[in-house]
Amino acid sequence: MKMRRIYVNEKWCLGCHLCEYNCAFSNSAETDMVKALKDVHINPRIRIEEEGNIHFAVSCRHCEEPLCVKGCIMGALSIEDGVIMIDQDKCVGCCTCILMCPYGAIMPSDTGVMQKCELCVKNAGGTPACVESCPNRAIVFEER
Amino acid sequence: MAINFLYPDHEVVRNPQRCIACRVCERQCANEVHSYDEELNLMKADDTKCVNCHRCVSLCPTMALKIVKTDHTFKENANWTGETIKELYRQAGTGGVLLSSMGNPKPYPVYWDRLLINASQVTNPSIDPLREPMETRAYLGKKPERIERDQNGEIVNNLTPQLELNVPIMFSAMSYGSISYNAHESLARAARELGTLYNTGEGGLHEDFYEYSANTIVQVASGRFGVYKDYLNAGAAVEIKMGQGAKPGIGGHLPGQKIVGDVSRTRMIPEGSDAISPAPHHDIYSIEDLRQLVYSLKEATDYKKPVIVKIAAVHNVAAIASGVARSGADIIAIDGFRGGTGAAPTRIRDNVGIPIELALASVDQRLRDEGIRNNVSIVVGGSIRSSADVVKAIALGADAVYIATGALLALGCHLCRSCQTGKCNWGIATQEPELVKRLNPDVGSERLVNLVHAWEHEIKEIMGGMGINSIEALKGNRLMLRGIGLNEKELEILGVKYAGE
Numbered sequence: 001m002k003m004r005r006i007y008v009n010e011k012w013c014l015g016c017h018l019c020e021y022n023c024a025f026s027n028s029a030e031t032d033m034v035k036a037l038k039d040v041h042i043n044p045r046i047r048i049e050e051e052g053n054i055h056f057a058v059s060c061r062h063c064e065e066p067l068c069v070k071g072c073i074m075g076a077l078s079i080e081d082g083v084i085m086i087d088q089d090k091c092v093g094c095c096t097c098i099l100m101c102p103y104g105a106i107m108p109s110d111t112g113v114m115q116k117c118e119l120c121v122k123n124a125g126g127t128p129a130c131v132e133s134c135p136n137r138a139i140v141f142e143e144r
Numbered sequence: 145m146a147i148n149f150l151y152p153d154h155e156v157v158r159n160p161q162r163c164i165a166c167r168v169c170e171r172q173c174a175n176e177v178h179s180y181d182e183e184l185n186l187m188k189a190d191d192t193k194c195v196n197c198h199r200c201v202s203l204c205p206t207m208a209l210k211i212v213k214t215d216h217t218f219k220e221n222a223n224w225t226g227e228t229i230k231e232l233y234r235q236a237g238t239g240g241v242l243l244s245s246m247g248n249p250k251p252y253p254v255y256w257d258r259l260l261i262n263a264s265q266v267t268n269p270s271i272d273p274l275r276e277p278m279e280t281r282a283y284l285g286k287k288p289e290r291i292e293r294d295q296n297g298e299i300v301n302n303l304t305p306q307l308e309l310n311v312p313i314m315f316s317a318m319s320y321g322s323i324s325y326n327a328h329e330s331l332a333r334a335a336r337e338l339g340t341l342y343n344t345g346e347g348g349l350h351e352d353f354y355e356y357s358a359n360t361i362v363q364v365a366s367g368r369f370g371v372y373k374d375y376l377n378a379g380a381a382v383e384i385k386m387g388q389g390a391k392p393g394i395g396g397h398l399p400g401q402k403i404v405g406d407v408s409r410t411r412m413i414p415e416g417s418d419a420i421s422p423a424p425h426h427d428i429y430s431i432e433d434l435r436q437l438v439y440s441l442k443e444a445t446d447y448k449k450p451v452i453v454k455i456a457a458v459h460n461v462a463a464i465a466s467g468v469a470r471s472g473a474d475i476i477a478i479d480g481f482r483g484g485t486g487a488a489p490t491r492i493r494d495n496v497g498i499p500i501e502l503a504l505a506s507v508d509q510r511l512r513d514e515g516i517r518n519n520v521s522i523v524v525g526g527s528i529r530s531s532a533d534v535v536k537a538i539a540l541g542a543d544a545v546y547i548a549t550g551a552l553l554a555l556g557c558h559l560c561r562s563c564q565t566g567k568c569n570w571g572i573a574t575q576e577p578e579l580v581k582r583l584n585p586d587v588g589s590e591r592l593v594n595l596v597h598a599w600e601h602e603i604k605e606i607m608g609g610m611g612i613n614s615i616e617a618l619k620g621n622r623l624m625l626r627g628i629g630l631n632e633k634e635l636e637i638l639g640v641k642y643a644g645e
Binding site for chain 1: 164167
């Protein structure tokens with residue numbers, strides 16, 4: 001499906017981790033970043049993979065044929081307008097999706113059920129927080 | 145251990161209530177100011193390493209950081225200021241020449257700020273640039289003295305090569321080596337989009353940037369780095385650099401550790417060797433010698449490209465410019481003493497040269513008096529800070545201006561004046577790949593284009609207010625300027641009347 005997705009240009013990723021903090025903040029239901037993240041061990045839906053001088057952010061690619069959705073035993077994962085969404089009330093935390101996802105883009109939330117990037121459609125709306133906060137335009141939200 | 149005489153200039157102030165210990169500051173500081181204490185879950189800062197470049201401040205997501213000037217003080221007085229004492233201690237410790245970067249920071253008069261611009265009232269209507277055409281185009285080069293006709297009476301095109309600029313603002317010379325690949329790409333892309341030119345500086349032209357050749361001025365300086373036939377022909381114009389405002393009479397020295405990979409290939413010198421630009425061109429000791437180089441370059445470029453001669457604004461600048469105007473050069477670029485640099489001896493930067501405003505006024509007047517003003521166009525640089533400075537420069541007689549410090553600020557430079565360390569946190573004055581990548585040319589070129597567009601709008605507004613609808617009509621129109629807080633001599637050199645006159 002033609003839609004805008006989050007892409008990461010490794011060439012411009014500085015490994016500053018601001019995307020992770022802004023992801024955690026935007027999914028926190030708080031309006032103040034300090035209140036949301038002070039003394040909190042963050043559990044963001046986008047993660048920086050890095051070693052030495054190589055860094056890049058990884059988040060859900062919203063695959064056209066998502067293995068996580070196929071594998072979900074509870075039907076908690078679904079595709080809505082191309083965006084892969086998770087119904088956390090249905091998820092039982094069996095972790096099948098984690099095993100299925102080839103990118104490591106789905107992970108347990110703090111409550112034990114799974115969490116994943118939903119392109120910020122449920123919270124901020126518009127541009128995803130990681131894209132908005134990237135200081136070097138390494139993370140872009142575009143149709144390819 | 146030797147006694148440490150120096151207290152840090154700046155202190156990093158962290159608001160512990162706001163800091164979320166995300167460690168962005170730590171990851172982004174190439175000077176290793178910030179560190180994280182895992183046991184205490186606390187960020188710490190080492191003020192001695194801070195250069196006050198604001199990278200951490202700008203990236204802190206909770207605005208928990210600020211940098212303040214230390215209030216620690218020497219028992220200073222008007223003669224022995226804290227700065228003077230500190231520099232003396234530094235030299236007593238190292239025995240070395242003090243180095244600084246960017247332009248002259250001393251409180252000499254800024255004449256731009258003592259010139260006021262006119263506006264129309266009642267008798268000559270002002271022009272609204274949003275409704276009426278307003279011309280900001282500028283042509284640089286020698287203008288023909290007379291109309292020539294052939295035996296059939298047809299007009300002969302005797303116009304020598306010209307540079308056409310959509311706005312009278314160009315990016316001045318900064319070499320690849322002194323600034324990064326991404327900074328160069330940002331400048332080149334912005335120049336193309338704006339319909340103006342950027343300048344390679346003396347470091348040669350990276351092979352990737354030959355595609356921007358229509359918007360490139362290639363420079364030939366005393367070190368002649370990277371100069372060969374294709375390079376000369378790659379530019380829209382060739383600039384001979386005789387001097388630089390920040391360090392008149394002084395050559396350049398790019399340390400060997402910056403001559404790596406592409407920089408070495410572009411400069412055509414071995415990796416790790418120091419790139420030393422001699423103070424003079426060793427083949428130029430007179431105007432006649434300069435003329436030889438001007439014509440050698442014209443010969444090499446088939447007389448298709450204007451030749452610019454760039455000089456620093458020094459005491460006899462008017463006489464020097466008169467000689468340059470007779471040397472065959474098409475354009476004279478004059479660089480004032482507030483012009484920037486990647487590194488210069490502090491004493492030279494702070495004490496040598498003269499303000500560009502006075503240099504420009506006296507050069508323009510001298511060339512008019514001698515009837516050779518049309519032999520050359522005049523481009524001025526050396527701290528043009530705003531569109532108002534551009535308008536004042538043109539009214540004083542410039543055909544266009546050069547900006548570089550302003551352009552770097554647009555790219556993120558915070559004037560921390562530590563270029564010489566090579567650890568620019570903004571990815572500008574560095575060759576370290578991890579730092580260079582911090583300047584994404586998509587972002588950089590966009591910010592440069594924004595800046596020049598903003599200035600262009602303002603220039604049109606200011607010109608419209610004066611009832612002037614083209615740069616051409618403003619050029620040398622000193623009646624549009626009045627001085628304030630200036631003495632008789634200054635007014636005489638600037639060729640302007642006092643406010644109220």
